[in-house]
Amino acid sequence: MERDLGASRAAATGALTIDMGIATLAALPVGRAAGPLGASLLYLLLGGYRPVFWTLAGALVVVGAVVAVAASEARKPAAAPGA
Secondary structure, rough: HHHHHHHOOHHHHHHHHHHHHHHHHHHHHHHHHHHHHHHHHHHHHHHOHHHHHHHHHHHHHHHHHHHHHHHHHOOOOOOOOOO
16 A cells, blocks of 8 residues: 555554544534434334334344354354365
C-alpha cells in the first residue's frame, strides 16, 4: 500500500485514524437523525409495530446464525498445502 499510494506507513495510519475519529463524531447525530426516519418507513411499509418487531427479531436471529457459522469455520484447522 505504501508503494501504491506513495505515502509512508505512518501517514497512512494517521489518515485512517483521523478518518475514524471523524466517523465516530458524526455517528451520534447521523444516527439520531436517521433512526426515526427508518422506524417510520418500516412502520409504513410493514403496516404496524408487531410486523416491524418480528422482522427485526428475525433479522437478529439470522445475523446471529451467520456469526455462529463464521466463528465455527474460523476455528477449523487449515488444510495442509497439497493435501
